[in-house]
Amino acid sequence: MKIFEKIESEVQSYARAFPRVFNKAQGEFLYDTDGNQYLDFLAGAGTLNYGHNNPVFKEKLLDYINNDGITHGLDMHTKAKGEFLEAFNEKILKPRGMEYMVQFTGPTGTNAVEAAMKIARNVTGQQNIVTFTNGFHGVSLGSLAATGNSHHRDAAGVSLNGTHRMPFDGYLGDDIDTTAYLEKVLSDSSSGINSPAGVIVETVQGEGGINVASVEWLRSLQTVCRKHGILLIIDDIQAGCGRTGDFFSFEEAGIEPDIITLSKSLGGYGLPFAVVLMKPELDTWKPGEHNGTFRGNNFAFITAKAAIDHYWSDDSFAKGIKHKGQYVSERLEAIVKQYGEGNFTAQGRGMFQGINCVNGELAGAITESAFKKGLIIETSGADDHVVKFLCPLVISNENLEKGIDIVEQAIKEVCAKEESIPEMVDYFDDKQAMNA
Numbered sequence: 001m002k003i004f005e006k007i008e009s010e011v012q013s014y015a016r017a018f019p020r021v022f023n024k025a026q027g028e029f030l031y032d033t034d035g036n037q038y039l040d041f042l043a044g045a046g047t048l049n050y051g052h053n054n055p056v057f058k059e060k061l062l063d064y065i066n067n068d069g070i071t072h073g074l075d076m077h078t079k080a081k082g083e084f085l086e087a088f089n090e091k092i093l094k095p096r097g098m099e100y101m102v103q104f105t106g107p108t109g110t111n112a113v114e115a116a117m118k119i120a121r122n123v124t125g126q127q128n129i130v131t132f133t134n135g136f137h138g139v140s141l142g143s144l145a146a147t148g149n150s151h152h153r154d155a156a157g158v159s160l161n162g163t164h165r166m167p168f169d170g171y172l173g174d175d176i177d178t179t180a181y182l183e184k185v186l187s188d189s190s191s192g193i194n195s196p197a198g199v200i201v202e203t204v205q206g207e208g209g210i211n212v213a214s215v216e217w218l219r220s221l222q223t224v225c226r227k228h229g230i231l232l233i234i235d236d237i238q239a240g241c242g243r244t245g246d247f248f249s250f251e252e253a254g255i256e257p258d259i260i261t262l263s264k265s266l267g268g269y270g271l272p273f274a275v276v277l278m279k280p281e282l283d284t285w286k287p288g289e290h291n292g293t294f295r296g297n298n299f300a301f302i303t304a305k306a307a308i309d310h311y312w313s314d315d316s317f318a319k320g321i322k323h324k325g326q327y328v329s330e331r332l333e334a335i336v337k338q339y340g341e342g343n344f345t346a347q348g349r350g351m352f353q354g355i356n357c358v359n360g361e362l363a364g365a366i367t368e369s370a371f372k373k374g375l376i377i378e379t380s381g382a383d384d385h386v387v388k389f390l391c392p393l394v395i396s397n398e399n400l401e402k403g404i405d406i407v408e409q410a411i412k413e414v415c416a417k418e419e420s421i422p423e424m425v426d427y428f429d430d431k432q433a434m435n436a
């Protein structure tokens with residue numbers, strides 16, 4: 001471990017929570033150099049929906065490498081890219097009645113978000129992008145302006161401009177429809193909110209603490225956007241690629257975003273890959289305007305196509321995710337009921353779920369204890385107060401149960417040491433808010 005302490009930057013984060021050296025992985029398991037096995041409920045922060053070293057993709061990738069397939073070709077046309085586009089169009093877009101142009105951006109989520117925001121701004125001629133409380137869209141300067149978390153924002157070193165934050169669904173309490181507030185400020189010429197180019201939103205906020213936008217809220221958001229000529233950008237980088245049950249997380253809401261960002265599990269194998277999907281009339285890019293050397297990760301094209309062919313040729317995979325998601329919901333509901341003294345909550349959709357433990361110390365103690373028991377699981381949320389279940393979607397039922405059992409045991413032990421479980425602050429209750 002010494003070399004990491006000696007020369008790897010202090011910026012490392014996951015390595016601090018899981019201080020082992022890992023050297024092997026398969027399916028839902030990671031192994032360290034001492035041969036210890038860990039069940040992986042982090043899955044590369046949602047990059048490994050199809051598991052580590054998925055054998056189907058591995059075979060395709062090895063064949064491609066053995067045949068001296070192109071590794072890198074800038075954005076030149078390659079057979080691998082063409083075949084990915086065919087598969088994506090035929091098996092993902094067309095069956096859903098979706099007509100979009102595909103832009104290959106630099107291979108990180110944040111770069112896709114940068115491109116999406118540029119498109120909205122350039123097409124509408126407006127600068128302002130509406131973003132939501134607790135949203136996370138990346139840490140490069142444009143996307144960081146859309147990200148809420150102050151830990152990340154404080155590192156920018158310059159002012160973060162061009163965005164305006166609005167309350168996400170549920171932020172002002174269950175009874176307040178925050179899209180009505182958006183509608184009001186956009187309709188009021190003295191509200192002080194500049195006319196937006198676009199709205200960027202996650203349907204389930206991953207880093208923000210597994211906050212779910214209801215289908216009604218998403219539909220209403222789309223209606224407000226349409227009414228005011230604002231482009232709706234769905235950031236599906238973490239919630240997409242099956243995580244919530246469908247390929248796109250917004251399918252259940254039946255909305256039609258103008259722009260969509262995808263990354264993380266799109267490559268299937270943990271290989272860097274990101275795209276922006278835009279309605280054809282929005283594709284006003286001039287050649288190379290948003291370029292980047294690594295827009296042609298051909299290995300990722302191979303594994304992304306394999307993922308689409310293998311898992312998305314029919315709806316059986318989606319059905320399986322929903323089934324497993326139902327099991328996770330039931331288990332988490334039972335756990336919060338048993339140990340949370342009415343203060344813990346289970347939240348999420350599909351295989352994108354979490355337990356809100358009210359405070360970060362509790363959640364951290366739970367994930368630390370789970371790690372000692374052989375489970376890799378992280379927290380998210382403003383105060384890292386949500387234990388976030390993000391296991392590979394291909395996990396066996398047996399290992400899914402085993403992982404949740406470990407978390408349950410960890411919660412039981414951690415909560416047993418607490419005098420009482422802290423209450424969530426209700427900011428709309430005067431007394432509580434003053435004492436918070």
Ligand SMILES: Cc1ncc(COP(=O)(O)O)c(C=O)c1O
Binds near residue numbers: 136137236237238239
């Ligand atoms: C919704 C969302 N958007 C954007 C990003 C940024 O992606 P990346 O870390 O690949 O830049 C993330 C990363 O967690 C994300 O969850």
